[in-house]
Amino acid sequence: MTQYRVLPGPEHFLPPSAASMGICLPNPGEAHINGVIVPEEKAYEEAAKQFLMAKVPTIFPGPLVLWAWNEKAAKKATAVRHLYNTLKECAQPGQTPMLIPMPDYRPKYPKINPEVEINPNHPNLTIWHNKIDCCMFIGVHCHQANLSLKIIRGGTSCYTIAMCAQAGHEDAMLSFRDASVEKIMKLAEWVRKLKGTVQPRLTSAKSGASN
Amino acid sequence: MSKERIKISEDLYDIMPSDYQDLVKSATYGKEDRGWKDIGNSKELIEQHSLCAGCPESMAFRYILASLPNPEDTVMVGSTGCTSLVFPMVAVHNIHSLFGNQNAIASGLKRALSVRFPGRTKDVVVLAGDGATVDIGLDMTLQAWFRQEKFTTICFDNELYANTGGQESGLMQKGFVAKMAPVGKLFDKVRLPEIARESGCHYVVQCTVSKPSLIEKVVRNAVMIAREIGPTYLQLYTPCILEIGKNSMEGLQEMRDSEKPTERFAYKEYISEPAKQLLAEVTAKDKEKKAAAKQLASQEA
Ligand SMILES: Cc1ncc(C[n+]2csc(CCOP(=O)(O)OP(=O)(O)O)c2C)c(N)n1
Ligand code: SF4
Ligand SMILES: [Mg+2]
Numbered sequence: 001m002t003q004y005r006v007l008p009g010p011e012h013f014l015p016p017s018a019a020s021m022g023i024c025l026p027n028p029g030e031a032h033i034n035g036v037i038v039p040e041e042k043a044y045e046e047a048a049k050q051f052l053m054a055k056v057p058t059i060f061p062g063p064l065v066l067w068a069w070n071e072k073a074a075k076k077a078t079a080v081r082h083l084y085n086t087l088k089e090c091a092q093p094g095q096t097p098m099l100i101p102m103p104d105y106r107p108k109y110p111k112i113n114p115e116v117e118i119n120p121n122h123p124n125l126t127i128w129h130n131k132i133d134c135c136m137f138i139g140v141h142c143h144q145a146n147l148s149l150k151i152i153r154g155g156t157s158c159y160t161i162a163m164c165a166q167a168g169h170e171d172a173m174l175s176f177r178d179a180s181v182e183k184i185m186k187l188a189e190w191v192r193k194l195k196g197t198v199q200p201r202l203t204s205a206k207s208g209a210s211n
Numbered sequence: 212m213s214k215e216r217i218k219i220s221e222d223l224y225d226i227m228p229s230d231y232q233d234l235v236k237s238a239t240y241g242k243e244d245r246g247w248k249d250i251g252n253s254k255e256l257i258e259q260h261s262l263c264a265g266c267p268e269s270m271a272f273r274y275i276l277a278s279l280p281n282p283e284d285t286v287m288v289g290s291t292g293c294t295s296l297v298f299p300m301v302a303v304h305n306i307h308s309l310f311g312n313q314n315a316i317a318s319g320l321k322r323a324l325s326v327r328f329p330g331r332t333k334d335v336v337v338l339a340g341d342g343a344t345v346d347i348g349l350d351m352t353l354q355a356w357f358r359q360e361k362f363t364t365i366c367f368d369n370e371l372y373a374n375t376g377g378q379e380s381g382l383m384q385k386g387f388v389a390k391m392a393p394v395g396k397l398f399d400k401v402r403l404p405e406i407a408r409e410s411g412c413h414y415v416v417q418c419t420v421s422k423p424s425l426i427e428k429v430v431r432n433a434v435m436i437a438r439e440i441g442p443t444y445l446q447l448y449t450p451c452i453l454e455i456g457k458n459s460m461e462g463l464q465e466m467r468d469s470e471k472p473t474e475r476f477a478y479k480e481y482i483s484e485p486a487k488q489l490l491a492e493v494t495a496k497d498k499e500k501k502a503a504a505k506q507l508a509s510q511e512a
Contacts, residue, residue, distance in 0.1 A: 061223055061226075065220060066220060067217070067220065068220045069218075073220060074220045074222075077220030077221070078220075078222045080222070080223065081222040100226065101226050101227055103228060109261040109296055113228070116226075117228050
């Protein structure tokens with residue numbers, strides 16, 4: 001068994017892919033936290049905690065939910081919005097939940113506007129600019145999510161969650177698999193359930209990966 | 212077709228950057244008679260560009276993107292060079308290929324699309340510089356034409372390798388001295404339009420991009436003919452103002468000067484017999500449509 005753990009960075013420039021360090025993907029009904037396989041229920045609790053602890057908890061919806069390319073996608077978008085609204089409702093003073101889209105995967109020249117979007121080729125810009133210390137990817141195609149999660153782990157101290165519709169992401173610090181409307185709603189429920197039981201991390205000016 | 216396929220999820224609409232919202236609201240996807248006149252009246256399929264200020268390649272991009280007959284079902288294949296810096300800002304599916312490989316990629320893509328979407332018209336358009344088309348990619352360019360692959364090849368001819376600082380290209384004119392080709396070119400400009408004709412292209416045009424209406428016409432013809440008959444080729448003069456020492460405002464005049472009947476970019480056109488027939492049919496159909504619309508309007512009046 002590998003001793004490697006997928007932890008908030010900055011790990012270093014060009015961190016290894018977690019898979020190459022022996023991290024395995026969860027089976028259906030499971031998730032992973034820091035690379036350790038856990039029952040899915042445990043991951044809901046941990047993800048909700050991380051959101052409630054964060055100064056700037058952020059959801060990054062990708063093209064698979066931003067575009068209503070089928071009915072399921074539109075429903076997932078509604079669930080994402082619900083989760084964001086829940087984060088806002090449960091936020092304590094000093095916490096600023098954000099919802100920032102990843103509309104495109106192509107590196108944009110001359111630059112993206114980090115206030116309104118995130119790009120997988122330099123996600124650190126958006127994370128640094130907004131001092132995001134916990135984020136969740138949803139609706140991002142796997143290969144782009146892997147690339148982006150690795151860059152975030154390499155250069156920032158942001159905690160990453162993947163709500164993946166396929167088999168999950170080794171490079172996230174916490175990953176669900178087989179994402180569905182129900183799972184997103186359930187995570188929102190957990191956030192509500194844990195509201196008030198988690199101390200927000202408001203003191204550290206560095207919490208937002210400004211390093 | 213058209214905009215039905217590009218809807219932003221309602222619950223996330225407000226967070227989409229405004230350029231995507233504008234595309235959905237007022238781009239001309241699905242508009243049958245789209246063309247250069249839409250520029251200024253609707254959202255263009257190019258957001259911005261990172262070319263040098265005044266580079267004629269940017270004009271060419273705008274006219275071509277406004278004129279593609281079927282942008283929502285078109286895939287463009289690009290190659291390394293100044294053009295490749297623009298593609299991330301283009302709202303048409305596109306693939307960046309390894310320098311010179313563009314016509315090989317487009318061949319496979321076109322075939323795959325016709326297997327994957329048998330009932331749907333899918334256009335493939337290659338857009339690459341002269342270095343990619345005529346030098347490093349010449350093998351791929353010619354082989355695609357020999358095989359009668361059904362897609363359009365557009366070459367932005369700026370007569371040198373602009374993106375790497377001005378090296379000699381096959382399409383450079385004889386005697387020209389560039390920043391990184393100080394001796395001056397010893398050979399003639401490659402006659403690619405003639406080679407294209409002999410290699411099996413059914414529609415070949417060489418011109419400048421000084422007139423948007425002309426670009427609209429040749430792009431539409433090239434795409435239609437490639438769709439129905441076989442390979443087509445457009446060679447468009449997009450002078451590198453940086454390398455020839457012109458100011459931002461002088462690109463247009465440079466093109467006008469070079470397209471005079473005695474100059475090297477005088478309009479040149481070749482159309483095969485089957486392509487001529489197709490164009491005649493398209494024109495006849497257009498006329499019929501217009502007449503029917505006129506009749507309907509007079510009946511309603
Ligand atoms: C396989 C490969 N060889 C060489 C290069 C270097 N290279 C980048 S752009 C370029 C020249 C592009 O010239 P052209 O196709 O005429 O496009 P332009 O920049 O003039 O529009 C070259 C040689 C590369 N990127 N890849
Ligand atoms: S280097 Fe030349 S071709 Fe390239 S963007 Fe500048 S003017 Fe245009
Ligand atoms: Mg060139």
